[in-house]
Amino acid sequence: MTNAAAAGLGLLQLCAVLAASVAGRVFAGCAAAIFEAARDDLRGERPMQISDLMDEANATAREKGWWDDERNYGECIALMHSELSEALEGMRKPGPSDKIEGFTAVEEELADTMIRIADFSKQRQLRLVEAIAAKLQFNKGRPRKHGKAF
Numbered sequence: 001m002t003n004a005a006a007a008g009l010g011l012l013q014l015c016a017v018l019a020a021s022v023a024g025r026v027f028a029g030c031a032a033a034i035f036e037a038a039r040d041d042l043r044g045e046r047p048m049q050i051s052d053l054m055d056e057a058n059a060t061a062r063e064k065g066w067w068d069d070e071r072n073y074g075e076c077i078a079l080m081h082s083e084l085s086e087a088l089e090g091m092r093k094p095g096p097s098d099k100i101e102g103f104t105a106v107e108e109e110l111a112d113t114m115i116r117i118a119d120f121s122k123q124r125q126l127r128l129v130e131a132i133a134a135k136l137q138f139n140k141g142r143p144r145k146h147g148k149a150f
């Protein structure tokens with residue numbers, strides 16, 4: 001082997017090592033990201049999706065017997081109202097939640113509102129996620145304050 005050929009081969013080997021190193025780092029980076037996502041998911045750290053909320057709220061409500069008997073729409077909507085009224089009371093008299101540590105009463109009641117809406121929507125097989133996306137898009141095209149005073 002000539003000196004030039006040996007130098008060329010050495011250069012190729014160096015390139016191969018560098019390429020393997022870069023590819024290895026990319027692979028290791030991807031694997032680490034996948035591992036971290038899976039770990040976070042197992043820990044419940046993945047940001048909750050609306051569909052997750054619907055599934056979990058409905059599963060818990062069914063487990064606790066809230067859907068053992070047929071319920072009417074009016075009753076369910078009234079219970080959503082009641083949670084908003086509780087949130088208003090939490091604003092009128094600010095304070096901590098007495099059920100979930102580290103949260104305010106307003107936060108708890110707004111969460112209750114969303115849980116009731118998600119549960120109802122899942123039970124009635126409403127397309128809540130799709131409707132929210134469609135309405136958000138529609139709202140972008142509306143005039144300022146939707147053309148109203150308040």
Ligand SMILES: [Mg+2]
Pocket residue numbers: 083086108109112
């Ligand atoms: Mg409540």
